[in-house]
Each structure stands twice: as structure tokens, then as C-alpha cells.
Amino acid sequence: MTLPELPDDHDLIRRIQRDLADGYDEEFEMELEDRSIDDLAAGGTRVPDEAEKEYRRRYFRELFRLQGELVKLQDWVQHTRQKVVVLFEGRDAAGKGGVIKRITQRLNPRVCRVVALPAPNDRERTQWYFQRYAAHLPAAGEIVLFDRSWYNRAGVERVMGFCSEDDVEEFFRSVPEFEKMLARSGIRLIKYWFSITDEEQELRFLGRIHDPLKQWKLSPMDLESRRRWEDYTKVKEEMLERTHIPEAPWWVVQAVDKKKARLNCIHHLLGQFDYHEVERPEIVLPERVRHEDYLRQPVPASMIVPEVF
Template sequence: MTRQDGGKRPPKKSEGRRARLPRPVYERELLRLQEQLVMMQEWVRSTGARLVVVFEGRDAAGKGGVIKRVTEYLNPRVARIVALPAPTERQRTQWYFQRYAEQLPAAGEIVLFDRSWYNRAGVERVMGFCTDEEYARFLRQCPVFERLLVEDGILLRKYWFSVSDEEQERRFRSRLEDPMRRWKLSPMDLESRVRWEAYSRAKDEMFAHTDVPGSPWYVVEADDKRRARINMIAHLLSGVPYHEVEPPELSLPPRPPSTGYRRPPRETQTRVPDHAATLEGAGTEGSGG
């Protein structure tokens, strides 16, 4: 296997928005990129690199779906997702970046932040969960914090997923009508619909202070989820200087001769009922221990 790298509201269809990426094309390229992600993971693990990827953007912009595809074939001991809950009372008294710093990777690790310290510049600012002084301090300190991460050797990548208000509304309505995905909606998400322009202003101000050469923002147009996933993963791979790491030689050892072991009778164990056998068209097969 060799290495192959493959904000603002996006324009409306009438303004030339690209057609949705066909599923066969998407699935073929996604699998190729995921193979490269596994290769990148092995490079991170073997070289002791530290990679941080920040996922931010509008509610329902598809961040969770991208993270799921990024980590689908990765080792959870190497690649870790961080999605922190609201801070505790104790954490509220700490330096704002402290609880995020605790989640940063050690050598040979990848950390993906499903929302991050940028909560202060987004939901906290718009919803009034922080003071003006705390917000201003964040805008001053954030570039310094990230510069320190980069100077210490951490590979920092920041992605903003941009979705139009029309597409966000369509996704919200779809979630409301789907009991399997309704958990993705919170009162805070619905409130973001009312405060669309406030979030837009907050995002623009955040970019003005934190889109800097050492740690720039990369905007992913996300009205087409398939295209957004492919574009983001390809870009991440293109910006990490990984290379193929030769895996160790492995061979399956022969099974040793029996020493007289006998399995206990099946009736002595509590077995899971065979629900699958009740399904239409289910056959029967032998089972192991």
C-alpha cells in the first residue's frame, strides 16, 4: 500500500452548487481514503507523532458523520474522540483551556475533538454563558494557546463545517421525524435556528482572531455530506507528512496437539437465546464454544 492523497453559506443550487456525489463514487473513494488513514495511524504510532483534529461548525453540519468515517477502521487505543460535556462547577473555576489540555495526545496518539475550546467563541458567546470579559480573554489567549501546541510539536488541524440555513432546517426536520436520530436534537440546537445571524457574526469574529498562519481554519462546504467527508479526509491526509510503515512479519502458529481438554456441557452455561432463528429465512448452522 502506498500513500495517495487524493463559514460562509455555500451558494444555492441556482448559483451553481455541485450535484451530490454519487454513492458508488463516494463509497469507492471513502474506502481508499480510509486505507490511507490506517497507514497514517501507523505512522503516528511508530514515530511518536501527536495529532489533534478539531471539528467545529453549525449544528447538523455533519461533524459526527465525518468523525465516524475517520475512525471507522482506526485503533481506538491510538485514535480517540473527545466530546466533553458541560463543565462542572469546579471546572468553571479553572483556567478555561485546562480541561481541554488534559485531553491532548501523548506520543503516538490522535485526538479528534468533536467540538472543542471554541465553544466559548460559539455557543457560550451567543447564548450568554460567558461574560464579555471571558470572551475577550479567550480571543486573546486562543492563538497563544494554539501556538504553544504547535511549537511543542503537536500537529494541529482545525476544520469548520459550513452548512446553509436551508439544508440545516431540512436536517433538523428529518431528525424530528426520525425516532432513531431524534436524540441528536437538543433545545440548544433548535435555539440555533432562531439565532442564525448571531452565530454567523460570532463565527466571523472568531475567524478574525484565530484564523492565523500557524493554526489556520479550513472550511468544509457540507451541504453534501458525502462530498464533505471525502474532501475533509483527503485534505487531512494531504497535510500530514506520513509515510508507509513496514508492518512486522506475522504468521499464524500451528495449533498444538490436544492435551485432553473437554468443553463443559452446554447445559451448564447460560446461553443467549437464538433470536436470529426466529427470523424469516434463517437457516441453522453448527456453533463453536
């Protein structure tokens, strides 16, 4: 039996480098989501000027550096058995999903997971309000990111009339106690509000309307929220005032510039922990065991995915 020819060192290094580059290309693919109205109007052919290219280079350098720190934070959380909850709140199209993607992009989904709950069903509407959120709280060594949270009651539910003012008042009485209970149980709770201007939200909604890859993001609720901008402003201001407590303060992220908002939020999140790099044992790839009588069976042609590309 003839053994397969092994690649030389130069070829092996080149293939490893290509594999690493493929991993980072994921971030560039995600940048499609940041296309502007100008990009769309130009059919995706607009050429960025040198200042914009340099801005993007600096952004990616900082993003990859911060993501490296997030990996260290993840290892520290797992090693020290911390319990971490991070809430992301803000208006529709404020950029919450974008920063969550960049946080989780290089992390282990068994350690860091995202919770984005749909509207409550009939059964859940009869439960204690916090019950369906409590089911997703972390165990030791876990980080949970809530893409919207129990603060739905103080925001969208209130503005859209899905709950009564009595329900809202009960929420405001209960939420500080609920969050203090979380703190006493050892959960670190961090709350972010992503702030954008009226004009920026309009621009982002127009971008979604005219971009076939983003139209799915627009729901009738999003469009109605646009009409009720001022109502959302009023309830947001009251929410921040009444739920900003020492055990779980609010942090406001200026999010008109998406890239700066991501970097600033991740940098701030890292700064909330006195973490350190966890020492790992050296990893040595073992030699593959080979047997002369081993014969790999061919895969039937009918099972092969056609190589169109």
C-alpha cells in the same frame, strides 16, 4: 478423542470473505443516518435511480480507499511518535459527527480517540478555561479528534449568554498563545469548520424531528441555535478572523453534501502530513496446540442468549 473437522480451503476462503464483508457492512448500516425527508416520507421504500446508485458506488469506493490511507497515517503517527490534534467545529447538524465516525471507523482506538466534552460542571467553571481540554491532549504516537473544542467559548457560550463579553475577549487574547504553545510542544493542530446553508440546516433538523432514530440528537439548545442563526453567523465570522494563525489555520469544509464533505475533509487531512507506509513484519498465524486430554466443558443452557434471529 475425535478432533473437530477442519474446513476445506474453499469453505475457509468463503468464510473469510463473509467476515470481511461484515466489516464493510458497518458503513452501509451507518448510511441509515443519511436518510432524507423524501426517504422518510416514502417509509424507506424510495428506490434510488441509476445516477444515485452510481454516485453511492463512487462514494464508497473513495471512502474505503481513503480509510486505507488513514490506517497508513495512523501507523506512521504511532511509529514516528507524532502528536496530532484535529478540531471539528460547525453549526448543529453540519456533519461533524459523520466525518469523525468515518475517520475512526477503521482505526485503533488506542491510537486515535475522540473527545466530546459535556458542558462544564461547577468545579470546571472555576478552572483556567483551557484546563479541561488540555487534559485530553495527545501523548507521542496519538491522534485526538475534538468533536467541538475550546472554541465553544467563541460560539455557543457567547451566543447563549453562558459567558460575558470580557470572557470572550480574554479567550481571543489567550487562544492564539495557547495554540502556539501546543505547536512549540510538538503538537500538530488542524482546525476544520463545517459550513452549511440556512436551508440545509433546516432540512436536517426536520429530518431529525421526523426520524425516531435521530430525535435524541435534537436538544433544546439545538432548537434555540436554529432561531439564532444570524447571531451564530456573526460570532463565527469573528472567530475565524481572530483565530486564523499560521501555526494553526482554519480550514472550511463545504458540507451541504455530506458525502462530498467527508471525502474532501479526509483527503485534506491526509494531505497535511508527509506520511508513508510503515513496513510491517510478515504475520504468520501459528498452529493451534492441541492436547488429547483437552475437553471443552459445555455451557449451561441457562447462560445461552436465545437465538431469536
